[in-house]
Amino acid sequence: MDHRNNKMGWLFTSPYLLYSLIFFFGPLIWSFFLSVTDWNLIAPTFNLVGIENFANALKSPSVHSAFWVTYKFMIIFVPIVTVLATAVAVLVHGLPRFKSLFLIGFFLPYLSSGVVSSLIAKGLLSYTSPMNVFLRKMGLDIDWLGTPLSALGIVGLILAWKFTGYYALILTSGLESIDKEVYEAAAIDGVTDRQRFWRITLPLLYPSLYTTLILAFGVTFGIFTEVYQLTGGGPNNATNTWQMEIFKQAFTNLQAGYASAVALLASVATFISIFIIRKLLEIWGKRNGWV
Amino acid sequence: MVGSNRNRGIRRTVRYALAMILLLVMVYPYLYMVLNSFADWAHIDKQLLPTKYSLKSYEWLFTGGETGIPRPWLHAFLNSVMVSLASTVLMMIFGVMVAYALSKLNFFGRNAINNFVLFHMFFPAIILLIPTFLIIQRVGLYDSYLGLILPKAVSLWAIFMYTNFFKAVPTVFIEAARLDGASDLKIMYKIMLPMSKSITTVIFLFLLMERWTELLWDMIVVKSDRMLTLNVLISQMFGPYGSYPGPLYAASALLTLPIIIMFIIFGKKFQEGMQFSLK
Numbered sequence: 001m002d003h004r005n006n007k008m009g010w011l012f013t014s015p016y017l018l019y020s021l022i023f024f025f026g027p028l029i030w031s032f033f034l035s036v037t038d039w040n041l042i043a044p045t046f047n048l049v050g051i052e053n054f055a056n057a058l059k060s061p062s063v064h065s066a067f068w069v070t071y072k073f074m075i076i077f078v079p080i081v082t083v084l085a086t087a088v089a090v091l092v093h094g095l096p097r098f099k100s101l102f103l104i105g106f107f108l109p110y111l112s113s114g115v116v117s118s119l120i121a122k123g124l125l126s127y128t129s130p131m132n133v134f135l136r137k138m139g140l141d142i143d144w145l146g147t148p149l150s151a152l153g154i155v156g157l158i159l160a161w162k163f164t165g166y167y168a169l170i171l172t173s174g175l176e177s178i179d180k181e182v183y184e185a186a187a188i189d190g191v192t193d194r195q196r197f198w199r200i201t202l203p204l205l206y207p208s209l210y211t212t213l214i215l216a217f218g219v220t221f222g223i224f225t226e227v228y229q230l231t232g233g234g235p236n237n238a239t240n241t242w243q244m245e246i247f248k249q250a251f252t253n254l255q256a257g258y259a260s261a262v263a264l265l266a267s268v269a270t271f272i273s274i275f276i277i278r279k280l281l282e283i284w285g286k287r288n289g290w291v
Numbered sequence: 292m293v294g295s296n297r298n299r300g301i302r303r304t305v306r307y308a309l310a311m312i313l314l315l316v317m318v319y320p321y322l323y324m325v326l327n328s329f330a331d332w333a334h335i336d337k338q339l340l341p342t343k344y345s346l347k348s349y350e351w352l353f354t355g356g357e358t359g360i361p362r363p364w365l366h367a368f369l370n371s372v373m374v375s376l377a378s379t380v381l382m383m384i385f386g387v388m389v390a391y392a393l394s395k396l397n398f399f400g401r402n403a404i405n406n407f408v409l410f411h412m413f414f415p416a417i418i419l420l421i422p423t424f425l426i427i428q429r430v431g432l433y434d435s436y437l438g439l440i441l442p443k444a445v446s447l448w449a450i451f452m453y454t455n456f457f458k459a460v461p462t463v464f465i466e467a468a469r470l471d472g473a474s475d476l477k478i479m480y481k482i483m484l485p486m487s488k489s490i491t492t493v494i495f496l497f498l499l500m501e502r503w504t505e506l507l508w509d510m511i512v513v514k515s516d517r518m519l520t521l522n523v524l525i526s527q528m529f530g531p532y533g534s535y536p537g538p539l540y541a542a543s544a545l546l547t548l549p550i551i552i553m554f555i556i557f558g559k560k561f562q563e564g565m566q567f568s569l570k
Contacts, residue, residue: 004397004398004399005396005397005398005475006398006399008392008396008398008475009392009396009397009398009399009400009401010398010400012388012389012391012392012396012475013388013389013392013393013404015385015388015389015445016385016389016404016408016445016450017404019385019444019445020407020411020445022426023419023423023426023441023442023445024411024414024419026422026426027418027419027421027422027423027426028418028419028422030422030425030426031418031419031421031422034421034422087313088313091306091309091310091313092310094306095306095307095310096303100558100559100562102310102314103562104554104555104558104561104562105314105317105318106313106314106317107554108317108318108321108551108554109317109318109320109321110500111500111504111547111550111551111554112320112321112504112547113503113504113506113522113525113543113546113547114504114506115504115506115522115525115526115529115543115546116324116525116543116546116547117320118529119324119525119529119536119539119540119543120320120323120324120543121320123323123327123335123336123536123540124320124323124336126336126536128336128337129336129337130337130338130339161317161320164317165317169562169565169569170569173565173566173569174569176566208569221415222417224506224507225506225507225526228506228526229526229529242417243417243507246417246420246421247507247511250420250421251511256421256425259421260418260421260422263417263418263420263421264418266415266417266418267415267417267418270415270417271415
């Protein structure tokens, strides 16, 4: 490491430097600029409008819903996927054989395209599907994607289906790193299964759990495909995520300036939320003495 | 003691049964998709698993059936293959190059670039969407392969993963190779890459999967039918062809199965790599 090699260093990093110039700094500056214009994506001219876009965005009901929908998805998606992934990890970890085979099987949903999983969900929820036929016989006629709460739930479930196996893989490697002797010592002391999970497994699993939780919270800020396919953000903006709102404003309504302002607000909300979530998770770990 | 042994046997069986049931629930949607793609049209979306089969859905994909409009399914599939492979290969090459420099070369500005990669990786990318689209449009790459590939030619995550991995490779190897007169390019190709096979499998599969299933970018940057990727084509057919679920299932199977087969082939290596990358 002693000899300096500036030429090689810059040569090897140049693809990234060039890329970040064109696809990071350029767009970033342009985005700030767009957000103070009324440009509509096609017109040759535009006006500077100052903070008008931001003021309008802060008053817009669909922006408000985008803000809240993110947290609604969090409440649905994060607990479901965490409980499922932990269950899968603990279950598979306890199997004496075929561990890898099961883990690979559980991972398969992660490979799905959001378009495809939405199509399958739509099929399973179609009017003629066995589940709906059965429910109608019971006197329940549910418009799954036309009702706010169930639409949120369906999208949350599709995402949980996709990510469970991936997170289970992360949690399993966390479980593998726990020393077997700890369990043996606990068994000698006559610890029950329940105590074993809450007092030994969970605390030692915390670092991996932290990783999956951060990933899961992150997912809720980037939901687009499933919502775009299934609800278009509806009913009545009930599933209108940030990405959906920005896409609609920019590419359907052609309000490039306004959409850039919304995107900036979305980024600020995302950034602050993730920061707070990280801090809360760390505090939670420290309180319980897991870190 | 006999009792506890039998108890353990029962518990083990219950565990396997539970794992099997859970796994079946998780793969059921895929099974549903594949079987419905082969189902007789009168039976689609009517049973938990269809009982009557035909190849009509696949035939429809290529002929357009009674609508008489053949959609560019095959072309879209080839577009997907080309765009995903090109993007992924570029992301891998640049990932290895940049990571090698950041982990094994000593140069002015290295720490700054290293920190910037981390900042860039966690930056909310949604701000960049509209201007990136405008840049692609201004340089005349709208509705072109390069427009699909270039903005996705570098992966911060790949750089990050490779940098961490390369840092663990002892510098002695590199010093020794250098004394033998090996160039940096040769060191990268002959020493670093062979040592990182398992992590390369993980990075490759993740990147390919992500690129293969991309919707938002591929949707806004493409206008003409001949440029569509399969994922976008299915997405476009979703609403208007809602009364033709069979062909949609067939196209979905064509989109999903290649990536699953690839994953199963590389499964063992993938798991080794995952174990490593999670440590």
